[in-house]
Amino acid sequence: MKEIEVHYPPEVLQEGEVPSDIRTEELVLNMGPQHPSTHGVLRVILQTDGELVLKATPYLGYLHRCAEKIAEKVTYRQFTPYTDRLDYLAAMNNNLGFALTVEKLGGIEIPPRADYLRVILAELNRIASHLMATGSYGLDMGAFTPLIYCFREREWIMDLFEAASGARLTYSYITIGGVREDVPEGWTQKCREFLDYFEPKITEYNNLLSFNHIFIQRTANVGICPPELALAYGLTGPCLRGSGVPWDLRKAMPYSRYGEFQFDIPVGRGTYGTVGDCWDRYFVRVEEMVQSVRIIRQALDKLADGPIQAKVPRVVKLPAGEVYYEVENPRGQLGFHLVSDGGTSPYRLKIRGPSFCNLSILPVLAPNCLLADIAALLGSIDIVMGEVDR
Amino acid sequence: MLETMIFVLFAGLAVVAGIAILLSTSIVRMAYWLITMLVAVAGLYFLMGAYFLGVMQILVYVGGVAVLLVFGVMLTSRQLAPTLRPGRAEALWLAAVAAVLLVGLVLSILHAHWQPGTIVPANSAAEIGHSLLGEFLGPFELVSVLLLVAMLGAAYLARPKAPTAGPQHIKETTVL
Amino acid sequence: MTSSEILELVKQYDADSIVSATAEGLYPHVVIKAERLPAIAGFLKTQPRLGFDLLRCISAIDRPAQNTIELAYDLLSTSLAHTFAVKVLLERADPQVASVSAIWPAAEWHEREAYDLVGVTFLHHPDLRRILLPEDWPGHPLRKDYQDIVEYRGLKFQP
C-alpha cells in the first residue's frame, strides 16, 4: 500500500459548467488497469462529477518491458521478434519499419519481389488492424455484433499470414534484407479471393455500424480534436487524418515501393459533426481499409518471380552512424532512431510508438466528456498498450 | 384467524421497520427500512381490500419516491455513514416532543368511536375515480396545483446559476 | 526544402549558438547550445518557410565516452513535407535543459520518458514525473552504466 498523490491543476472546473452553489462531491474513479474499454493495461484516473469527467490522468507502464534496453543487448536480427510485440496487432508493419531502418543505415538494397511482398503483407496487416479497431470500437459503443463480423474477416487474413509465415500474431516475417521465406504456391490467388470477398463487406459494416443513428449520436461531436491541436500533440495516422490533415507518410515521403501505387488519403470531413470528432477518426479507418485493398491489388499485379532475400550476413554489422526512420503504421508513424557504433547490436534504439504519442492527447480531450465518452474517445484513439509502454 | 395472522405479520413488520429506522446509523439502511415499512403498510391495505390504494402505495411511494430518496441519499454520503445519533441535549428535547405526540395519539385512539365497518367492495378503482372527479374534485385539483407549485419550485432551485466561487483548488489523496 | 537550405535558415537566425551541423548523410541535423534550445525551437516552428509543426520524437542518447547525453529532437513539417533534427549536448553529471513542451505539447510525454529512462531534467516542464517506471524505481535504465537491479519491493529478479 503506497500513497500516491494525485495532483490536479488549480483550474479544474470550466466556467459555467457546474453550478457552484450546489455542493457536489467529486468522485475519483480508477479506470483500469483492468477495464474492458481501456484496450489493455492502461490506467486512467478520472475525476468525475456525476457522469461528467472533469479530469483524466493516464498512468502508463503496466506493460513496460524496456524494449529499448533489450535492443542494446541483442543483435539486429534478434531484435526483429521484439518489434512484433510493440504493436502486436500490426506486427508486419513493425517488422517492416525496423527492417527499413536497418537497411537504410546499412545501405542494403532488397530485391523487388521482397519489396512487393512487404507492401502486400503490411497492407493486409493494416486491414487486420483496422478491422480490430473498428470492431472493438463498436464494442466500446455497446454494439457487440460488428466485432464478431470483423473478426470473421480478420480470420482470413490471419490464415493468409499463417500460410506465409507460420504464425498468426507475431510473424517476424519481414526481416533485414527481405522477407524470411517465399509465400507458398497459390497464396496470391487466395489473397485475391479474400480481397474480392472483403471489399463488399466494408459496405455491410458501414450499414450496420458507421451509419447507425445511435452510433453517430454517440461519436459525432465527441472528443473533437482540431487539426492544430492534433499536430501540436504529435498525433499521426488516422487520428491526425481524422482531424482533417491529409498527411500520410506513404504519400508524402514514400518508403519501400509505396510511391508506385495509386491510392487516396482519406481525411475526416466532419460528416456528422465537427471535423476531428470520434466519428471522423473511426471512419478514416474504414476508408483506409478500402485504400489498402486498392494498394494490395496493385502490388499483387506487380508481384513477379525473383529472389526474396538480399545478401545479408547472418550477423548484421552496421557502420557507425545514426538514422531516424519512420513508417506509416495503422496507428500512426512508427519511428526508429537507430544509433550504431559499428557493432553487431544497436548502440541506442529509440522507438517512437504512435500510440504513445496519440494517447498523450487524452488528458486534453477528456475534460467535460461524459463517462461513456471516455470509452468512445479511447476507442477512437485506438491505442495498443504494447506500443505505449514498449 | 388467518387474517389476524397476516395482520399481525404486516403490522409487526411496519412497527419493527419503524423502530429500525430510528436505530440504524447508516442513512441508506434507514431508507431501506422506510421502504420495508411502506411495503408493510401496503400489505395492510391489501388485507383491508383496498387493492388500488395498496398498489398505488407501492407504485408511487416505493417505486417512485423511495427510489429517488435512496438515490439522493446514495449520492450524498458514501461509505462515511454519518453517525446520526443525537446529542444529549438534543435527545431530551426530541424525547419531549415525541412523548407529547405519543400521548396525543394514544388519547385520540382511546377516545375515537370505533365502528366495525364493511370492507370496500372490490371495484374500488372505479369508485375512487368517481369520487375524485365528482365529490372531491375541488381538493383534488388543489392538490394537483400544489404539486405543480412544488415542481416549479424544484425547477427554480435546480436552475443553473453563474459560477460565484473562483477557481477551485482540488487536491485529493487516493490510497492505492 | 532540402536539409542544407533548412540549415542555412537556422544559421541566418542564430549562427553563434550552433555547435556543429551536418546537412548531408542519413541524419541531417544541427547541434546547438542547450541554453538556446527554446528560442531555436520556436524559430523552427514559427518560421513560415520551415513550419516544423510536428515533433516526432525526442531521443536521449547516453554517451559516457564523450561524457555527454545527447538529446535529438526529430522534427517534421506536414505542410512542407520535410524533416530535420536538432540536437543538444548535455553534461552527463547533471543533464538539464529547458522543456519545449510549450512549443510542441507533444514533447510533454517524450520529455517525461527521457527523464524516466535516461534521467534528463527538463526545466519548466508542467508535470515532470516518471512515466513508464514506478515512482521509486532506482536509477535510469537507459544509461550505459545502469546496473540491473536484483530486487524491487521484495521481488527478486533472475538475471
Place this chain on the structure above:
Amino acid sequence: MLTFERPPVEYKGLSRTIVRLATKWGGIGIPLLLRFAWGVFLAAVVVLIAFVWLVQHFINPLLPWFVRDFVVVVGLLAFVCIVAIIGIWGERKVSGRIQSRLGPMRTGAWHGWAQSLADGLKFVQKEDLIPAAADKPLFRLAPYLALVPAFCAYLAIPFGVGWVFREADVSLLFVLAMLAIEVLGVIMAGWASNSKWSLYGAMREGCQLVSYEIPMGLSLLAAVLSVGSLNLTELGEAQAGGWFAWLLFQNPFLFAAFFTYYIASLASCKRAPFDLPEGESELVAGFHTEYSGFRFVMFFFAEYAGMFAVSALATIIFLGGWGSPIGGPSSPLWFLAKSTFLVWVQMWVRWTLPRIRIDQVMHACIKYLLPFTLLLFIGSSFWQLYASPAHPLFASLARLLPYGLGTLGLLLLGLYFFGAGYGYYYRNRLVGQMARRHLPGA
C-alpha cells in the same frame, strides 16, 4: 498446404453428453448435488409438516384454495425458472446466429440445449464472494430484492381466462408496481458493493427506471382507457375474435402507444440499447460487478423474468393476449407464442444496436417519449369519447380502421418474415466463408 478448412463440428449424442457431464463435474458436482438433494429433502419435510399443521389448525375451510395456491405458486416459480433458463440459452443462440456463430452446440447434443443448466450448475459451485468493504447484509439481500418482485409480477399476469393466480381489479397496476420495485434491488446491489462502478450502475438504473416508468404507464393507460378496466383478464378478453380486434389496431394512437410502450419497456428491463446500468464497456459490469456465483444468477433470472413479464403485458394489452389471431379457440399457447416473439425481438434489438449515452437516455425520455405518450393518451381518450357512442362521423371510420391498421401490422410482420426468410435462404452468402461450413444445413 493452405489450411483454410476447419474440421467440422462433431455433434455428440445424448448419452455421450451424460458421460461428459458425469466425468467433467463428477468430482465436485455429484457430491454437491447429493448435498443439495439432502437439503431439498429436509426442506420439503419441514414444509410438509408445517403445511399439515397449518391446515389442521387454521385453514380447514380454505383447504381447496390453499392447495390450489400452493400448486400454482410452485408452478409459476418453475415457469419463471424455465423462462430464464430457456431465455438465456435462447439469447446465446440468437446472438450466435446474428453474429454468424453457432452459439452453444455441445452440451446436451441438440443445439446445446443443456448449456444453461450446465452454467447454472457451475454457478452454484462458484465461491460466493463478498467484498470486504461491502455492506454485507444489503449485499446479500439485494439479489433477492431484484428477483422476488420480478416473480411477484407473475402472480397477477393471466395466461388465459382463469389461468391466473389471483384475479384482481387492479392487476395491471400490480404488475407495474412489482416491475417498478425491482429497481430497489439493483440500487441496493450497486450501493452495497462499495465499488464505484457498481454505484454508477445503480445511479443510472435509478435515473433511467424512474423516468421511463412514466411513458410506459401512460402508453398502457391509453389502452386501458379504451377498455375501461385495469383488470388484465378483462383487457385480454376485450380483444377476442381475431387480429383486427386487437387493441393495437383499434385506433392510430394505440398503434403508436404499442411502440412507445415497447421502447420504454426495453429501458425498464435494462435491455440494449438502454443497458447502461450494466454497460460493459463503460462500467465493467455495472451494478453486478462484484457479484459472483448464485447471487449473480439471481440478477440474471430477474432480468429474464422481467423481460418476459413486460412482453406478457404487451401481449395482453395490445396483441390480444391469449386470443387466436385467426379466429380459432383462445389458448394460453397463443399467449406464450406472442410473448416469446416479443422477447425474441428484444434479443434481436440487443444484438444489433449500440448503446446510447445516459444524457441521451434522459433526453429521449423527457423531451420526446414523455410528451409523445401524453399526446397519445389524450388522443386516445378523445378518440374513445367520439367513437364509443358512435358519433356518425366516426362510426364507419372506427369500424374500418382496425382492418387498415391491422393490414399495416401484418405488412410489417410480413416484411420481417420476408427478411428472415431471405437471410435464411441466402445464409451461405451472408454469413461468410469461414462460418458457413459450420452451419448445420449449410
